[in-house]
Amino acid sequence: MYNIVWLIPLLPLIGFIFLGLVGKKLKSESLIGTIGSATVGISFLIAFLMFLKMLSTPLEAPVIVNVYKWISAGYFSINIAYQIDQLSILYTMIVTGVGFLIHIYSIGYMHGDRGFFRFFAYLNLFIFMMLNLVLANNFLLTFLGWEGVGLSSYLLIGFWYDRKFQGIRIIWTGHAANKAFIMNRIGDFGFLIAMFMIFVNFGTLEYTELHNILVSNTISYQYSSAIGIITILLFLAATGKSAQIPLAVWLPDAMAGPTPVSALIHAATMVTAGIFLVARNSLLFALAPSTMNVIAVIGISTAFFAATIGTVQNGIKKVLAYSTVSQLGFMFAALGVGAYTAAVFHVMMHAFFKGLLFLGAGSVMHGMHNEEDIKKMGGLQKYMPITYKTFYVASLAIAGIPLFAGFFSKDEIMWQTYNHGSAIAWFVLALSAFMTAFYMFRLVNLVFHKEERFDHKHIHPHESPKTMTIPLIILSVLSALGGFLGIPYILGFWFSHNPNFLDNFLEPVFKDANVVLGFSENHQLGGSEYLFMLISVTIALFSIWTAYKWYYYDDKWSVPRKLVLKFKGIYKLLWNKYFVDEVYFTTIVDPLITSSREGLWKFFDVKIIDGLVNGLASITTFFGNQVRKIQTGFAQTYAIVMLAGAIILISWLFFGL
């Protein structure tokens, strides 16, 4: 069964090639949509069957399936090989499952678009690359997927390239695509160097082999500086892909792409690749305690800062984008304190509810002629009942209302942060959770409730077609019930001995890391966990109540208005996203461009060289005159540079004897 794993990525690849080559000639949208979705759907089924098999006969060690030898060059050999274990199969199911639903949704959403076939081809390419990323058994193949998802994300962000998009130094979608790509490449710099260093230090790039080397020498590798540097570099890569500080700024601009893309790539799957990378190398990271601390701090700060920005934004997708950044911060916080399972759990739940929120937002925009400003919405509840209900479920889930998906996963993260981290960390996350619930219900109230603030003459809101609402319904069921995969011990142990399914399931993957981190098998059942649970629920409820009070029971929104006037400075700071973009432009981008134009090109070529020539005039006159007769006069300056270079080079060698 496991040895047909190559089919899982192959099917979307076939879909991509087929649609890319003959898609233009296929006139029927439903045919294109069916091909695009079916390839992903079948991949999901295969992954699901493997998952079932894994449940019936638990897998102790990962299964490696070789496809072919990619590189075998004596000192360095890499296979195209897929690794099946609990982590990869879970990710595969998220990618193909949520991916399938979003493909179906796109059939309705992209209806009538002139690039319909291109869109599905790109989506399939994305799924193929993402599956390579998560199924790979070595860094290089993961890197291929890593670059590939970046590439397809780039193509999809810029998909509607003729549309305008607002942002700092961004006027149309192509700029946004570019920004995402370049930010990601800065992270990739970390990936590449880390990969080189892993190879030089351990002589392998395979995950299992690296794991075995580390397991047999945990003592000697702990606190080793090489591992410290490698993990920091890998984490740099993760911050790029998963939009964490300092590389977070690209994600909100990535919303320039069509909404299904935001749901699939920039919420549910690609942005969690950074979490995957850390989880996949859990043991390596566990051996670098200082890196773990960095991860926790970055995760917690990102969660907090992004949530604060989310509370003041007015674009429906923008709020969701900052919410995504913030939720990814939660996941990194969990990774940082060593709660790998909690992070993966939240990845899964987040894929459900955030995918649903984005698709809901897409459905709203679909019915509102692409209006994004929530100030110009309101009262949509009666026009789009299904969208409203599903959106509401997702909001409850992300806010952390008990029994919904987000409650279990977020609560797990917060509890672990307190347990293995510190009270301050917990407190900051609790504040972020408060703001999360607030901005979500601010969104719900402004979009769906109360008076209709849109222009009735031009906009006639309507519910979306079935291809769009059915995925919404399925995802809302998952958002409502998915959390039961990971019932906390403290609640679940009333039902059975060890009810946390996910924790048991992932145990083989994180076992060795947990040993290094000193986490015991036995989970203490302290009463304090009840208390924390109670506090988070109270926080969520209070926050929702606040949102209702300010935006539902008060038609004039007087409290928020007053706050804005009173704290103008803070509001401006949040509204402008802490001016991070501006800072990057003035400190990094502009100097580089200026130095290229003014420095290397104009200054170096023109001024320095000319200056040099003028300074050495007496020496060069003869030479220059000879040359000038047959040349424009520039060759002589080149020759002078060559001469200077030659003198430096030769004297170095000569005096270096």
Added chain:
Amino acid sequence: MEIQVLFSLPLIIASFFAVFMPVFDAILKKNKQIIFLFTLLNFLLVIVADIFIFASPEFFTGVLKSGLENSDFGKFLSDAVSLGGYTSFFDLLFAIAGILTLFAAKDYLKKESYELKEFYSLVSFSFAGMLFIAHANNLLILFLGIELMSISFFVLSGFFRNNILSIEASLKYFILGAFATGFLIFGFAMLYGATGSLELKVIAQKISFNQVTPIYFALAIGLIFVGLAFKASTFPFHQWAPDVYTGAPTVVTGFMSTAGKTAAFAAFIVITKAIFLSNLVIDNATVNPPVIAITRNSREILAIIAALTMLVGNITALMQTNVKRMLAFSSVAHAGYILLGIVSNNSNGWSGIVFYAFAYVFMQIGAFVIVSLIEKENGSNLNLSDYNGLSKSHPFLSASMAIFMFSLVGLPPFAGFFGKYYLFLSVIQSGYLWLALVAVIASIISIYFYIGLIINMYFKEKEGEPLTVQCKTSGISIILSLIGVIFLGIFPSLLMNPLLNLFK
């Protein structure tokens, strides 16, 4: 067939065609088609000969891996040229570059109304020169090869003889090239003075036994490096390259900046393999004779040159709005990447160079072929904005261009990625981590302008009339380049394994 004859076939074929091409030219007065086919035959025969060489049992295991001394013919040749081994891969590389250029040139020259038969003779001359560079086992042969290639290039860059830019490029190249040659030949003389031999094998022996005059030796290395660095267009000897590459006919630029540059690096390999002590010797040296200090210092110098070349090439390319000029500057940067292999001074580095050169030939010529198709009379229509909306009017061209750009950036799974990967890894292995860091940073900078072109093609609309492109034989070049870029990305070990084996 005598095995030595088989192994020298590529050289014999190339020399034969180079010598007789002008004769054919004179006999077949007006028939351009036949001359074109003759030149093609030249390249194809070399490739066929190489295939036979690769297939021969002696290639990997036999005596020819080390030398040819066991026959009179071999002895005669071995003083002058080395046969078999990695040099055969250079034959293949140059022949492929030649074929790609040839098909593109046919369309391009016709479009610019310059389809003169001399073009084919000149390409054949330079081809022969390149082969002699790669096969050289003697400073004189090396020098002859370099000059044969360079002089053909001087003429080729001025091939549009009514175009002022082309003429300027040619003159500039010639004057500066002559200047650089002065350094080179003086360096060779010094090396002869230091070691008492022109034969590289003997020179290597003398150096390893420390039987050289250090002062002359240091001077020799310095002078030779200046000369070769000029040919390879590395900082600070690179400034001619953007001007010449922009002014020269586009297909010539494609050929010069790939095959020509690779030939310069072949010369680098030939020279440094002889005059650098192996890393093992240096690392384990207990005493510190001047030879070791010189090798160390020259590698330091090359490392710095490589770093500056990559940075300067890429940063300057950032500001270019003319696509041809942008590619010209970026080709300077690529020389920096390739130089990493020389700095590593080990088999991984050398095989990395050859691998990268293959990747580079495919992606860079591919890109230049597309530029040559978009270009209009007198070097117009070369700006970035002229590529707006190309994906609409010419989806195949723009998709190919995008793939070449991605490969030049170094994205997997294209050939360029593995080229960079091997080179970067090899410098880290020989202890130059900082250089690899600079290289990665430089390649991140390069994304900006390569992707910029893709943005113009895919994400911008064309104003005015859509472009019309006459693409007949050029299509063959593009498809071959695409196959090369993708194939080497998916099956890199097919090339890398034999190379590593041969460089051991």
